[in-house]
Amino acid sequence: MTDKGGGMKEAEMGPTRTSTSELYVAVNYDHCSYCGACVAVCPPDCITLHDATLIVDTEACTLCRRCIPACPTGALTLEGVV
Amino acid sequence: MRPDYDVVVIGAGPAGSIAARTAAQAGLSTLLIEKRQEIGSPVRCGEAAGRDTLEKFIPLDPKWIAAEVDCYSLSNPQGDCVVLPSLEKTLVLERKIFDRELAHSAAKAGAEVVVKTRATGLMRNGDGVTGVKMVAQGEPREVHARAVIAADGTESQSARWAGLKSIPQLKDYYSAAQYLVAGVDMNPRICQYHIGWSIAPGGYCWVFPKGDRQANIGIVMWVDPKETKPAIRYLDEFIAARFPGKSVLSQVVGGIPITNVIPEMVADGFMVVGDAAHQSDPLTAGGITNSMQGGQFAAEVAVEAIKSGDTSAKFLKKYEQLWDAEYGKLYRRLYRIRHAFLKVPEDKISRMIADASRMDSQKMSLRDIFTIVLKTHPQLLLEVAPYFLGQ
Numbered sequence: 001m002t003d004k005g006g007g008m009k010e011a012e013m014g015p016t017r018t019s020t021s022e023l024y025v026a027v028n029y030d031h032c033s034y035c036g037a038c039v040a041v042c043p044p045d046c047i048t049l050h051d052a053t054l055i056v057d058t059e060a061c062t063l064c065r066r067c068i069p070a071c072p073t074g075a076l077t078l079e080g081v082v
Numbered sequence: 083m084r085p086d087y088d089v090v091v092i093g094a095g096p097a098g099s100i101a102a103r104t105a106a107q108a109g110l111s112t113l114l115i116e117k118r119q120e121i122g123s124p125v126r127c128g129e130a131a132g133r134d135t136l137e138k139f140i141p142l143d144p145k146w147i148a149a150e151v152d153c154y155s156l157s158n159p160q161g162d163c164v165v166l167p168s169l170e171k172t173l174v175l176e177r178k179i180f181d182r183e184l185a186h187s188a189a190k191a192g193a194e195v196v197v198k199t200r201a202t203g204l205m206r207n208g209d210g211v212t213g214v215k216m217v218a219q220g221e222p223r224e225v226h227a228r229a230v231i232a233a234d235g236t237e238s239q240s241a242r243w244a245g246l247k248s249i250p251q252l253k254d255y256y257s258a259a260q261y262l263v264a265g266v267d268m269n270p271r272i273c274q275y276h277i278g279w280s281i282a283p284g285g286y287c288w289v290f291p292k293g294d295r296q297a298n299i300g301i302v303m304w305v306d307p308k309e310t311k312p313a314i315r316y317l318d319e320f321i322a323a324r325f326p327g328k329s330v331l332s333q334v335v336g337g338i339p340i341t342n343v344i345p346e347m348v349a350d351g352f353m354v355v356g357d358a359a360h361q362s363d364p365l366t367a368g369g370i371t372n373s374m375q376g377g378q379f380a381a382e383v384a385v386e387a388i389k390s391g392d393t394s395a396k397f398l399k400k401y402e403q404l405w406d407a408e409y410g411k412l413y414r415r416l417y418r419i420r421h422a423f424l425k426v427p428e429d430k431i432s433r434m435i436a437d438a439s440r441m442d443s444q445k446m447s448l449r450d451i452f453t454i455v456l457k458t459h460p461q462l463l464l465e466v467a468p469y470f471l472g473q
Contacts, residue, residue, distance in 0.1 A: 035126065036237025037257060037337025041305075043249055049237055050200070066252055069305045072259045072335035074312030 097356030098233030104381035117200035122181030210350035238358030260300030
């Protein structure tokens with residue numbers, strides 16, 4: 001498993017991360033069911049699903065936000081401050 | 083596992099297993115890889131499929147049949163309900179067992195089946211695909227293939243690796259959730275469909291009997307960037323209103339592409355089948371037997387290609403033609419019908435169902451249905467009439 005661009009760490013930190021000026025897609029692992037609905041609609045292919053791991057590569061992510069409404073459990077949210 | 087095969091199939095769902103079985107039956111050396119440790123699990127499906135169509139692929143077996151259904155019902159949020167006979171008898175499956183049986187049938191035909199083996203990339207020679215990079219039980223491997231058939235589902239990455247345009251637009255995508263619920267009192271011969279924007283925006287909820295008072299209760303809904311409530315919350319509300327306090331035995335979620343298939347399903351040495359090729363029906367998102375047919379078509383063409391020594395995209399295009407001859411017209415029509423329905427407000431859909439529910443469904447003719455639609459929302463009739471008239 002590769003931790004691309006520190007995506008997992010950032011995602012795990014989730015809503016508590018407010019010290020940055022950048023937006024990012026965060027994964028709430030209490031909701032995520034690892035179904036891959038988000039993977040399919042991600043144009044830059046920056047979401048990696050592997051067993052019970054979902055990693056958003058925040059470096060490659062273009063913030064298109066298509067994954068957010070596609071998620072059946074509402075596990076993906078846009079976080080950070082502008 | 084050997085270093086090379088005639089055919090490598092990625093993904094042991096219904097499409098992949100039928101593809102592997104078809105290739106192996108024709109005498110090709112075939113490898114079928116499944117990323118999960120258990121074929122058929124987790125189930126990501128409403129599990130209903132037409133009986134006669136299924137029987138074309140596998141002898142019916144009570145061990146994977148949970149219920150048999152003759153009718154379906156359409157309900158509106160007010161509870162009006164119209165019951166109609168199914169065009170074809172429908173089976174509600176036990177997909178965990180069904181999927182494993184299909185993979186077993188591929189193994190019996192001579193395919194080598196392995197689990198916990200995930201594809202990590204394609205081997206290429208110029209534009210052509212020459213094999214699959216994978217991690218098998220933790221060991222990285224490169225396996226050569228004369229043809230690769232990708233059946234890796236909604237989250238398919240192999241189609242992208244091969245350079246195919248496989249990313250669905252959000253308007254052509256369903257977000258879906260389902261619970262297996264215990265203690266459900268319902269007619270076990272009827273599959274229920276519940277329609278209404280307030281229940282399932284741009285989609286529907288279903289209640290499918292699974293025997294012994296169990297039911298698959300699920301939802302598909304459109305993907306709207308302005309929507310703030312996820313599919314599973316809509317489903318929770320649907321169940322709370324109609325089946326309060328019932329036990330939930332399992333939960334599954336997922337996305338379903340309903341694009342009416344991707345524009346190209348082949349590349350040199352490469353074919354894509356099933357949900358990875360968006361082969362679920364673009365109205366209901368049902369896809370079990372359609373995907374199996376896709377797998378069979380692809381493998382038949384792969385067999386021909388390998389025997390003739392030409393696995394170029396140009397040759398493999400025959401698979402696209404077979405698919406289009408069987409499903410093209412129907413899918414284009416279902417796609418249009420779905421988009422026509424998306425323009426109809428809930429009160430009008432509800433009124434149509436209410437009007438129909440007051441008629442004797444056994445005696446209801448196409449003309450009666452047309453009259454109801456014409457009275458309520460004539461634009462819809464214009465858009466869907468050709469389908470009902472079989473044009």
